[in-house]
Amino acid sequence: MDLKEKMTLERTAMPEQDPVKRSSNFLEVSLGFTKELASKEACRCLNCKVPACRTGCPVGINIPAFISAIENNNLEQAADIIYESNLLPSITGRVCAQENQCESKCVRKAKSSSVSIGSLERYVADWAREHGYTPKAKLAEPNGKKAAIVGSGPAGLTCAAELARKGYDVTIFEALHTAGGVLMYGIPEFRLPKEIVTKEINQLKALGVKIVCNAVIGQTYTIDDLMNKDGFSTVFIASGAGLPVFQNLKGEGAKGVYSSNEYLTRANLMKANRGGVTPLLTADSVAVIGGGNTAMDSVRTAKRMGAKNAYILYRRGEEEMPARKEEVRHAKEEGVIFHFLSAPTEILSDENGRVCGIRCQKMELGEPDASGRRSPIPIPNSDFELECGLVIEAIGTGSNPLLTRATPELKLNRKGYIETDENGMSSIPGVFAGGDIVRGAATVILAMGDGKRIAEEMDKFCNA
Ligand code: FAD
Ligand code: SF4
Numbered sequence: 001m002d003l004k005e006k007m008t009l010e011r012t013a014m015p016e017q018d019p020v021k022r023s024s025n026f027l028e029v030s031l032g033f034t035k036e037l038a039s040k041e042a043c044r045c046l047n048c049k050v051p052a053c054r055t056g057c058p059v060g061i062n063i064p065a066f067i068s069a070i071e072n073n074n075l076e077q078a079a080d081i082i083y084e085s086n087l088l089p090s091i092t093g094r095v096c097a098q099e100n101q102c103e104s105k106c107v108r109k110a111k112s113s114s115v116s117i118g119s120l121e122r123y124v125a126d127w128a129r130e131h132g133y134t135p136k137a138k139l140a141e142p143n144g145k146k147a148a149i150v151g152s153g154p155a156g157l158t159c160a161a162e163l164a165r166k167g168y169d170v171t172i173f174e175a176l177h178t179a180g181g182v183l184m185y186g187i188p189e190f191r192l193p194k195e196i197v198t199k200e201i202n203q204l205k206a207l208g209v210k211i212v213c214n215a216v217i218g219q220t221y222t223i224d225d226l227m228n229k230d231g232f233s234t235v236f237i238a239s240g241a242g243l244p245v246f247q248n249l250k251g252e253g254a255k256g257v258y259s260s261n262e263y264l265t266r267a268n269l270m271k272a273n274r275g276g277v278t279p280l281l282t283a284d285s286v287a288v289i290g291g292g293n294t295a296m297d298s299v300r301t302a303k304r305m306g307a308k309n310a311y312i313l314y315r316r317g318e319e320e321m322p323a324r325k326e327e328v329r330h331a332k333e334e335g336v337i338f339h340f341l342s343a344p345t346e347i348l349s350d351e352n353g354r355v356c357g358i359r360c361q362k363m364e365l366g367e368p369d370a371s372g373r374r375s376p377i378p379i380p381n382s383d384f385e386l387e388c389g390l391v392i393e394a395i396g397t398g399s400n401p402l403l404t405r406a407t408p409e410l411k412l413n414r415k416g417y418i419e420t421d422e423n424g425m426s427s428i429p430g431v432f433a434g435g436d437i438v439r440g441a442a443t444v445i446l447a448m449g450d451g452k453r454i455a456e457e458m459d460k461f462c463n464a
Contacts, residue, residue, distance in 0.1 A: 001043050011113040012041040019333035023303050026189045026274070029330055030094070038123040042070040045115045048107055053117060056105035058449035061085045063102060063117055070120060076135075079128040082121060083135035087161045087204070088154060088448065090129060090196045091183060093122025096445050097324050129199055139207070140167035145462050148173065148232040150217045150403065153181020154444045155238035155435025157204060158451030159458075164207040166459050171232075173215040175402075178269065181240055183444070185269040186261070188297050190304070191327075194268075218406035223431060234430045234458045237418060238451065241436035243398040247289065251347035256281055256355035260290070260298045260394035267301050283389025285309040287358045289344055290394030291321040296328065298392045299336050310336050311386060315343040315363050315376040341365070343376060345383070347391050357387045397441050415440065424454035425461070432458055 015031040016022075022029055033041065045067040053063045062081050069078035082089045098104075098118035106114035128135060147163045149156045152174040160170045178184050180197045205211065215221065217239070226232045244259030246252060263280070266272040272280035286302040288295050291314035303310040312331070314321060317340050321328060332338070341363040348357035362382035365374035399416040411419045411427035417440055418433040420426050426433050434450030436442055 003046065006044060006046060007111070009040070009044045011044070011116055012037050012119075014116070014119050016330075019330075019335075022190065023300075023334035024306075026304055028193055029190050032126055033119055033123040038070055038120060039073070041116050041120060042067050044108065045071070046107065052105040052107055053102040053115070056102040057085075058101065058445045059085045059452055061102075061121070066124060067115065067117070067120055070124065075124060075127050076133060078124045079133055079135045082124055083128075083137060085452075086121075086448070087158055088200050088444075089121050089125035090200060091154070091192060092445055092448070093118050093120075093125055094192050094196075095183075095187060097443060099325065101445065129196070134203075134206075137165060137207075139165055142169065143167035145169065145233045146171070146231055147458060147462075148226045148230075148235045149238060150223075150235065151175075151181060151238040151240055151435075151437075152179035152201075152211060153238060153240050153435060153447060154183060155240075155447035155451040156181070156236065157201065158448040159236045159238065159434070159455045160209045160451075161204050161207060162452055162455030163458065164204070164209050166455070168459075168462075170208070171210045171212060173217050173221065173226075174211060174213045175216040175239075176269070177213050179211050179213060182242070185265045186294070186297070188264065188268050188301050190300065191297070216402060218403035223403075223407050223410075223428065227428075227430060233462045234432065236451070236454060236458060237403065237426070237431065237433040237437060238435045238447070239400060239403055239437045241397045241399050241417070241441045243400045244393075245396050245398050246393055247344070247395055249344055249347055251349055254347055254349035254355045254391075255353050256283065256349075256390045257347060258390065258392045260288070260294045260392055261397060263298055263392050264294070264301060267305065273305060280305065281390055282306050283355075285311070285386070285388040286390040286392065287311045287313055287344075287386055287388040288392045288394055289313050290396075291316065291323055292394065292396075293323050293327060294397075295394035296323045296331050298394050300327075300331055300334060302390070302392065303334055303336060307390075309388070311388065312336060312338045313342050313344055313358070313360060313386075314338070314340055316373060317341055317365060320365075320373045339386075341376065342384075343378065344391075348385070355389055355391055357385050358391055359383060359385050399437060399440075423457040423460075424450065425457065430461055432461075 066078045066081040103114040147168040149172040244261045266280045270278035272278045286307040288299040346359040350356040363376035366377045369375040435447035
């Protein structure tokens, strides 16, 4: 196809489950490209000599090369190219905010819309998984050295894979009973099926990586045990930022107030009310406080758990919402009701101490604050109340102190996150850290980028 013809092609839409049907099931919302749709979208890529898209990818995937392989109907080659830089493409193809990364840099964006890079990545990864194709990867001979990873989220998994490929004997220690971190306990099934995460983790096990679950580092074992008793030459701490944060609202102690972490873990990981034994309170009306991806996941989960009225209460406007635009659109299509410029002031409860409503105050936007977003200012005498039986607070998370408290030699910043040097090494020689426990709550691909980059540094440290 010549350039002129390519330029006439519109971005291919992702097929999706019907909004009415999907708002009462946990099946995946986005259905993935068919072979025809993928070929059509791949044709839109201009195979730029200097591909700007690549500079927007934190793990540096050779984007035009894999898209060109799709166009040439060589999916094995496309998979080999992607897996060279990214071990979890079925996951990143689904949850990465491509619109702010590779796709934001795509030259086609200026004239019409960017190439749908994320959907094409997902297509190739799904094809490889469904056809049992194992992408070619260079594996070094065992080097006799042991590396320990704390936490099995995207940072830990990526670092483990990179070190295993370099010949290390790698063990991941995970506090929960299942590996995967937020991919498993936070992001709901309707965005990221757990079967996919499990299969990606199995690929890692095939590289020889051992995963020890129910092992809380700082309690079950200490960092000192790993480094000085158990013979690990280096440790990577990737324990995430999973500590729930509450707003300290009046009435927060009522029955029926959850942090988004607890709510999502009960619903996703423990399959509460869907065959699991873990209980989860439900209500006809549920109010979720927050405007990020976690708030969208919570409110859409509440809808699927039977809420007739699922509300988002967000103190700024729609423009300022940090959630992905696609997630907001999906939530709206599923019937979620958005109250923008509305800040909760009190949780109301009945005579049994159970949540029965929430009081809010209307806001207007003032000057931009430190985050660059316009700050909300309360409007006097603008209070209103919403009836609801559950309140879910999705206002962010903090660093979990379990490991850091038990390891006083680890230097932390004022928010409790681990401080590292430019090579990702902490204040303890040989102990590195990355992902959310260093950055604060961030993204899957940034955590993976850390895991990849820091594996190189750990290797250099072990060979110095
Ligand atoms: P985590 O994924 O948090 O993994 C850390 C792991 O370490 C956990 O399994 C934890 O149990 C374990 N651990 C903690 N302490 C210990 C210990 N002492 N010993 C042993 N193990 C320990 N990002 C996106 O890019 N796109 C999205 O759509 C998106 N949606 C999100 C939705 C939700 C609900 C949440 C909560 C986050 C979302 N994010 C999203 C953010 C993203 O998931 C995180 O930035 C990413 O998972 C961080 O990876 P990590 O490996 O650093 O930590
Ligand atoms: Fe293709 Fe866009 Fe990357 Fe150019 S910038 S190579 S058009 S995806």
